[in-house]
Amino acid sequence: MTMSTHTDTLLDTGASGPIPWRGGPGRLVTDLKTAGLTGRGGAGFPAWRKASTALGGKSPVVVANGAEGEPLSRKDATLLQTNPHVVLDGLQLTAEAIGAGRAYLYVPRGSAADAATAALTERRGGHDRVSVAVIHAPERFVSGEESAVIAAVEGRDALPRFRTVPAPVSGVDGRPTVVHNVETLAHVAMIARHGPAWFRRTGTPDEPGTFLATVSGYVAAPGVYEVPVGIPIDELLAMAGGLAGTRTVLVGGYHGVWAPAGSVPMSRAGLAPYGGSPGAGIVHALPANRCPLRFAAEITRYLAEQSAGKCGPCLNGLPAIAATMTALSVGRSEARRLKWLTGLVTGRGACHHPDGTVRFVRSTLTTFAADVTAHQHGHCTVGELP
């Protein structure tokens, strides 16, 4: 996938000036609450809440998560390559906000890690108050799960683990730990610099600010775009040179849902009727000549392969779901079996992987019900059936 970058604020490469320190723990937390910043890594958890929980704990830790295991996402790598300093500023400011003495940057090997490491070298002897250790994220789908991130920072295999206590209470080595997606940290830096009112200037009143969207698939100019939360999907597609004939888009990535390529807003509220959310900001336009069921079967097989294999229901259930989805895509009707299998893996894992896979499969069955019926009768609406 060829990617181009379109600068606005987050992806601006210009010098950003000194770190706008807030003068002690806690102060920035109030600003984050007023700003209404939510996590940009997928779950959309309020950023201030994590900080507020960790604040006051013993020796808190902050981790910048740039793992980006989702194959359709390029925004974390693009951000780190284009403007690593805004992420590192956000990391320092979050460390100040929660009184952290340790900070980590978790990122896969490659150009994003190289850019971040170069930026850290540039900052040496500058204004940073905590040193930042770079930890390499393995290239797999579940590497970015919070419990996997914590395991990696602790020096263990980056695999999801069973946790009953939230990370901001007890994370890395039992310390209160705030894990933020790298884009979330970039927004933290922007809020510290420009204030909560500036952040709220765009987006929607309930979901303010901008986000980095990765647009791919049937578009002329795939790439990463900084856009307001709530932007209509068709408008976002037009920015990326959307091609005629796209009716449906995959929103939120392989754990996401299908939505029409129309005026649906890219926000939690806008995507709720489709059972999804903007997630990590992914929009993938399904080509008009691509069979949605075959495409979905490919994704499901990938997700099954990406199971860490630690949890029985995921280890056994995902391959069964993938095989059934494949059968469905070649005209052997297995929709009922698929519904039964998805019920067997939901909520039954240490991480979100089985639930995310189920969300995608269920959305496929609902969105492409007509295609499922057509395949049952031996034909495919786009003629991809053998």
Next chain:
Amino acid sequence: MTARLHVDWTACDGRGLCVELLPEVLERDPWGYPIPHKPGPIEVPDHLVPHAQKAAGLCPLLALRLRQSAAPGPEQRVRS
């Protein structure tokens, strides 16, 4: 207050002891792992709490935790 059983799926190997001790609540899924009769969180009625405690204590892989949860509802999952 409701009691809930939490399974550490990274530890559970599907030995099945919990299913034998708590047939009122649990059955085996097609791969042998414990699953509640009613989909969702594993809620344990008061009169079965002693059995659930026993199941948690006897699990050979220490994969079960019995917890009192104040407000029943969907588990909050935190992801950055």
